[in-house]
Amino acid sequence: MPIVKNFFIGLSNNPFLNKAAKEIGPMFGAKKVVAGNTIPELVDTIERLNNKGITVTVDCLGEFVLNEGEAIQAKDQILEVMYAINNHNLDGHMSIKISQLGSEFDIDLAYRNLREILLKANDFGNMHINIDTEKYDSLFDITQVLDRLKGEFKNVGTVIQGYLYKADALVDKYPELRLRMVKGAYKENENIAYQTKEEIDDNYIRLIKKRLLNAKNVTSIATHDDAIITHIKQFIKDNNIEKDKYEFQMLYGFRSELAESLAREGNHFCIYVPYGDDWFSYFMRRLAERPQNLNLMFLEIMKPEVLKKMGVVVGALSTIGALSAWLYKKFKK
Numbered sequence: 369m370p371i372v373k374n375f376f377i378g379l380s381n382n383p384f385l386n387k388a389a390k391e392i393g394p395m396f397g398a399k400k401v402v403a404g405n406t407i408p409e410l411v412d413t414i415e416r417l418n419n420k421g422i423t424v425t426v427d428c429l430g431e432f433v434l435n436e437g438e439a440i441q442a443k444d445q446i447l448e449v450m451y452a453i454n455n456h457n458l459d460g461h462m463s464i465k466i467s468q469l470g471s472e473f474d475i476d477l478a479y480r481n482l483r484e485i486l487l488k489a490n491d492f493g494n495m496h497i498n499i500d501t502e503k504y505d506s507l508f509d510i511t512q513v514l515d516r517l518k519g520e521f522k523n524v525g526t527v528i529q530g531y532l533y534k535a536d537a538l539v540d541k542y543p544e545l546r547l548r549m550v551k552g553a554y555k556e557n558e559n560i561a562y563q564t565k566e567e568i569d570d571n572y573i574r575l576i577k578k579r580l581l582n583a584k585n586v587t588s589i590a591t592h593d594d595a596i597i598t599h600i601k602q603f604i605k606d607n608n609i610e611k612d613k614y615e616f617q618m619l620y621g622f623r624s625e626l627a628e629s630l631a632r633e634g635n636h637f638c639i640y641v642p643y644g645d646d647w648f649s650y651f652m653r654r655l656a657e658r659p660q661n662l663n664l665m666f667l668e669i670m671k672p673e674v675l676k677k678m679g680v681v682v683g684a685l686s687t688i689g690a691l692s693a694w695l696y697k698k699f700k701k
């Protein structure tokens with residue numbers, strides 16, 4: 369259903385809707401997949417997950433950072449969360465987008481912000497700092513910043529998007545770093561990335577196996593795909609891969625039962641916890657991946673308090689909801 373996927377990716381890239389949605393606060397069911405926008409809410413969520421033997425990686429939501437002031441604000445919010453994790457003795461680390469730290473207009477500013485974060489992470493027992501991957505046109509910046517930092521810090525890593533033709537070379541380039549393996553969440557063209565689910569899944573599985581056999585650091589297998597998880601678990605067993613060499617990861621609010629059962633089986637498990645009020649792009653990308661997530665949206669839209677709020681922007685967002693449902697029904701196979 370590429371048309372549905374393109375529709376939601378298009379929405380996720382719309383700065384006006386993102387700004388409007390930020391002012392309104394999480395709606396359309398986003399609350400189920402975003403862990404609040406205050407530190408006490410976040411601490412509660414992490415404590416709840418830690419008590420189930422699950423660690424977390426926190427993403428302070430934020431895109432469309434356009435000036436130095438906004439980049440510094442994003443860095444300060446990340447530091448605030450790191451202090452909270454440390455002060456409450458929580459088991460967690462951070463996932464960061466360098467675009468939040470200013471990379472789209474000043475790569476050196478993003479580097480300096482990230483370095484400040486890594487210095488603080490060292491004070492907090494070498495807390496891990498993951499650089500999330502974004503659209504392909506930011507990949508060069510990510511590797512440039514990573515290459516400058518990885519000599520000085522051992523607690524920095526990044527994400528490999530299995531849909532990219534370049535993913536193979538990146539897995540080979542960074543055996544010593546902790547890497548998260550994902551399929552890839554953005555829309556990329558056929559000169560850059562595999563397009564069909566079959567090709568993406570095949571490449572993703574192949575790269576995870578290669579990484580598990582050759583890496584000198586943890587591999588995070590980040591997927592909700594039970595067929596792939598089962599396949600990789602068997603591979604791990606057949607090849608006697610040590611427990612400390614890998615973990616599974618999933619996004620907060622998705623497949624919680626599967627996540628908890630994998631943790632109960634004794635696998636290291638980490639949940640990616642989005643935090644803050646900049647929820648719109650993140651939520652639209654989740655709808656692009658899996659239009660069934662629209663269920664979350666409709667349960668919420670029908671609530672009287674949401675309907676009562678019907679201002680212009682809420683009206684526009686509700687129309688988007690209705691339109692997306694129509695698109696989903698029309699193009700669902």
Ligand SMILES: Cc1cc2nc3c(=O)[nH]c(=O)nc-3n(C[C@H](O)[C@H](O)[C@H](O)COP(=O)(O)OP(=O)(O)OC[C@H]3O[C@@H](n4cnc5c(N)ncnc54)[C@H](O)[C@@H]3O)c2cc1C
Nearest residue numbers: 500501527550551552553590591592593617618619622640
């Ligand atoms: C922890 C984490 C971090 C990530 N970080 C990044 C990043 O930095 N950069 C990036 O580009 N992308 C990132 N992603 C997103 C990733 O690239 C994929 O877009 C996303 O995970 C969807 O792909 P999938 O592997 O879960 O499987 P999909 O291909 O979406 O789904 C495969 C199958 O899994 C099952 N399934 C999936 N979701 C559900 C569900 N909710 N309920 C029931 N069954 C389900 C269904 O059977 C489905 O057919 C991250 C994902 C995770 C989990």
